Amino acid sequence: MAPKGNNMIPNAHFHKDWQRFVKTWFNQPARKFRRKVKRVKKARAIAPRPVAGPLRPVVRCPTARYHNKIRAGRGFTLQELKAAGLNPRFARTVGISVDHRRRNKSVESVQVNTQRLKEYKSKLILFPIHNKKKLRTGEATEEERKVATQLKGKFIFYYVLLPLNSWFNVNPCIYLFLLI
Secondary structure, eight states: OOOOSSOOOOOOOOOTTGGGGOOOOTTHHHHHHHHHHHHHHHHHHHTTSOTTOSBOOEEEOSHHHHTTOEEEOSOBOHHHHHHTTOOHHHHHHTTBOBOTTOOOOOHHHHHHHHHHHHHHHHHOOBOOSOSSSOOOTTBOOHHHHHHOOOOOSOOOOOEEEEEGGGTSSOOTTOEEEEEO
């Protein structure tokens, strides 16, 4: 019997026993709950270290289409670490990502990321490796360690210096600070 009415012409290529291959999605809420439990468990395990992982540099996206966008990079350059007064081996142990392959193409990127590292260093609370022994230089006292809290969000404290004349025809010596 031919299909009646002005409907879509059926063109379903069903194989024998096609019901077995129907994909259902009933496990979605349970999977969401499992992911949440895993996130909380990981955060507790690494506390008081930040949930977001190590500190990442501020980089610009490649190509002319996206180079006005700013995002988190893979790791800080050796030049940026040196400017901030950090040793690359030590930096990795205190939650700073290092990428020895990355090169700085502008002075501004070095300044922004060095400022970022210095700010991070000023807020850093170093826990001693051995509790029994005497505290080494830079390690936190018992009172400072009690104050330490875990950062839940992303590291987004940095300033970008943008000349206003890039947007408007204004005096180029006027600058605008944006908190990103």
